[in-house]
Amino acid sequence: MFPVVRIQREDFDLNAEVKALSRDRVDIGAVVTFAGLCRDEGGKLAALELEHYPGMAEAEIGRVAAEAVERWPLTGLVAIHRYGLIRPGEQIVLVVATSRHRRAAFEAAEFLMDYLKTRAPFWKREHLSDGTIGGWVEAKADDDTAAARWN
Amino acid sequence: MFPVVRIQREDFDLNAEVKALSRDRVDIGAVVTFAGLCRDEGGKLAALELEHYPGMAEAEIGRVAAEAVERWPLTGLVAIHRYGLIRPGEQIVLVVATSRHRRAAFEAAEFLMDYLKTRAPFWKREHLSDGTIGGWVEAKADDDTAAARWN
Amino acid sequence: MIDSLTETRPLKLVYFAWVRERIGVAEETVEVPHEARTVADLVNWLRGRDEGYEMAFENAAIVRAAIDHVHVKPEASLAGAREIAFFPPMTGG
Amino acid sequence: MIDSLTETRPLKLVYFAWVRERIGVAEETVEVPHEARTVADLVNWLRGRDEGYEMAFENAAIVRAAIDHVHVKPEASLAGAREIAFFPPMTGG
Numbered sequence: 001m002f003p004v005v006r007i008q009r010e011d012f013d014l015n016a017e018v019k020a021l022s023r024d025r026v027d028i029g030a031v032v033t034f035a036g037l038c039r040d041e042g043g044k045l046a047a048l049e050l051e052h053y054p055g056m057a058e059a060e061i062g063r064v065a066a067e068a069v070e071r072w073p074l075t076g077l078v079a080i081h082r083y084g085l086i087r088p089g090e091q092i093v094l095v096v097a098t099s100r101h102r103r104a105a106f107e108a109a110e111f112l113m114d115y116l117k118t119r120a121p122f123w124k125r126e127h128l129s130d131g132t133i134g135g136w137v138e139a140k141a142d143d144d145t146a147a148a149r150w151n
Numbered sequence: 152m153f154p155v156v157r158i159q160r161e162d163f164d165l166n167a168e169v170k171a172l173s174r175d176r177v178d179i180g181a182v183v184t185f186a187g188l189c190r191d192e193g194g195k196l197a198a199l200e201l202e203h204y205p206g207m208a209e210a211e212i213g214r215v216a217a218e219a220v221e222r223w224p225l226t227g228l229v230a231i232h233r234y235g236l237i238r239p240g241e242q243i244v245l246v247v248a249t250s251r252h253r254r255a256a257f258e259a260a261e262f263l264m265d266y267l268k269t270r271a272p273f274w275k276r277e278h279l280s281d282g283t284i285g286g287w288v289e290a291k292a293d294d295d296t297a298a299a300r301w302n
Numbered sequence: 303m304i305d306s307l308t309e310t311r312p313l314k315l316v317y318f319a320w321v322r323e324r325i326g327v328a329e330e331t332v333e334v335p336h337e338a339r340t341v342a343d344l345v346n347w348l349r350g351r352d353e354g355y356e357m358a359f360e361n362a363a364i365v366r367a368a369i370d371h372v373h374v375k376p377e378a379s380l381a382g383a384r385e386i387a388f389f390p391p392m393t394g395g
Numbered sequence: 396m397i398d399s400l401t402e403t404r405p406l407k408l409v410y411f412a413w414v415r416e417r418i419g420v421a422e423e424t425v426e427v428p429h430e431a432r433t434v435a436d437l438v439n440w441l442r443g444r445d446e447g448y449e450m451a452f453e454n455a456a457i458v459r460a461a462i463d464h465v466h467v468k469p470e471a472s473l474a475g476a477r478e479i480a481f482f483p484p485m486t487g488g
Contacts (some may be wrong), residue, residue, distance in 0.1 A: 010249075014165075014166060014169060014184075015165060015166035018186070018457075020164060022188065022240070024240075025240065026189075026190060026191035026239035027190055027191070027193075028188050028190065028240075029186070029187065029188055029190050030185065030186070030187060031184075031185070031186040031188065032183070032184070032185050032260075033165075033183070033184045034181065034182070034183050034209070034257070035169070035172065035181070035182040035251065035257075036181060036253065036488055037179050037180055037181070037182065038177075039177060039178055039179065039180045040155065040177035040178070042178075050478045050487070051411060051412055052487070053409070053411055053461070053480060053482065055464055056461055056464035056465075056480065059464040059465070060464070060465075060466070072448075081487060081488075088177035089173070089175075089176065089177045089179075092488070093487070093488050099192065099268060102185065102187065102261075102264055105185075106257070106260075106261050109183075109257075110253075110257050113253055113257075113488060116487060116488045117485070117486075117487065118485060118488035119466065119485060120485055120488065121411065121461070121480075121482060121485055121487070122481065122485055122486065122487025122488070123411060123412035123483060123485065123486050123487070124487070125412070125484045136412050136483065136486070137486045138414050138484075139483070139484035139485065139486050143488075146254070147429070149175045149223070167315070187395055201394070202319055203394070204318055204320055204368070204371075204387060204389065206371055207368055207371035207372075207387065210371040210372070211372075211373070212369070232394060232395075243395070244394070244395050264395060267394060267395045268392070268393075268394065268395035269391075269392060270373065270392060271392055271394045271395065272318065272368070272387075272389060272392055272394070273392055273393065273394025273395070274318060274389065274390060274392065274393050274394070275321035275393045275394070276319070287319050287320050287390065287393070288393045289391075289393070290390070290391035290392065290393050294395075
């Protein structure tokens with residue numbers, strides 16, 4: 001099984017990705033998806049701008065995905081991360097993990113998200129509702145703690 | 152937030168359920184879905200027959216969903232369970248949990264599935280590829296262990 | 303003792319999966335003696351009715367019960383129950 | 396010491412987010428003295444170049460580095476590196 005990793009400006013379709021992994025298969029028992037959306041933070045935010053490191057973003061998410069494939073008996077794995085300007089309510093990131101059993105699919109999806117948060121070279125900057133450009137979003141210690149759980 | 156619980160014979164649409172929870176909202180950061188599919192067990196199985204206890208199935212899943220809403224700060228929660236004859240590759244069960252942050256959405260979805268496995272009044276019987284009706288699927292100690300994690 | 307009307311009351315019982323198959327009916331309303339106060343009493347009384355019940359409850363600890371759509375333990379009281387269900391451990395999801 | 400051709404080599408550097416903003420360019424190829432053998436050496440040398448670099452690396456422990464698309468620690472060797480990147484802690488996902 002080879003994980004699918006895509007870094008793209010355009011939106012993605014959760015349903016199409018799930019269908020692509022499960023079509024014509026009868027050995028999958030569990031499909032777990034995670035979609036990360038842009039919040040407006042109570043009206044404060046007009047958009048998030050996502051900068052990324054082309055080349056390394058694909059490589060790094062690919063390494064994390066390959067590690068997930070090593071650790072859990074998956075039948076499929078997809079990771080898609082968008083860059084550019086993303087408005088509240090829009091999708092930023094998608095992970096789909098399929099497996100025979102639910103525990104592997106849940107764990108692999110959570111693992112991928114935790115690592116993606118702390119290792120994938122993306123940086124968020126806030127565009128505020130008043131038209132100004134806010135600061136760069138600061139990394140959260142919570143996310144490091146979450147990623148450390150898997151060691 | 153009031154969880155959606157549906158017990159139905161017909162198939163469901165993952166995408167429609169996600170859209171229903173997230174449409175016109177800008178306060179959701181995380182959408183986790185779990186779909187449980189019927190496996191063919193290496194060609195052995197022609198279908199799974201799912202018997203359920205009408206009335207109690209809705210009530211019990213409703214209680215588990217209400218408990219998830221108590222425990223995690225969710226913005227939305229859906230649980231759908233099918234009954235009747237379900238063929239390999241078809242969907243059996245769906246859980247969708249949305250929240251501001253990913254940890255709550257992941258945990259609530261896993262909790263709901265673990266409890267649903269051990270407390271929702273459904274029973275699976277195997278219909279075999281050779282045309283005969285196999286036995287009732289036995290409950291797994293694994294599932295009890297998984298549910299006990301949340302106590 | 304069980305033949306007087308005042309000493310029994312009707313209870314609606316429902317059965318699922320292999321419990322249903324062994325007993326041979328999906329639901330029934332039976333006259334249960336007042337002495338049967340708990341789910342465990344009811345199970346004991348049912349086992350004496352015929353071979354099907356005896357088979358269904360041969361490993362009584364494995365059979366689950368619900369009163370009015372809520373899981374209960376063997377020691378649960380039958381008082382006020384409208385519908386009592388017996389079924390194997392659940393295998394949904 | 397740094398003015399002889401043999402004592403420097405060109406390195407391609409790329410910067411992201413506020414590291415990029417403070418330095419003022421997204422990428423550049425700079426002549427780095429051979430004495431700079433590790434990422435930490437390179438950071439120290441860059442800080443001496445001008446105020447922008449000094450600001451970018453003022454809290455050097457916070458800035459992350461990658462060599463040829465792989466995260467590395469400050470003590471990582473620059474030998475054979477084609478592209479060295481500096482950026483703040485990641486905030487994707």
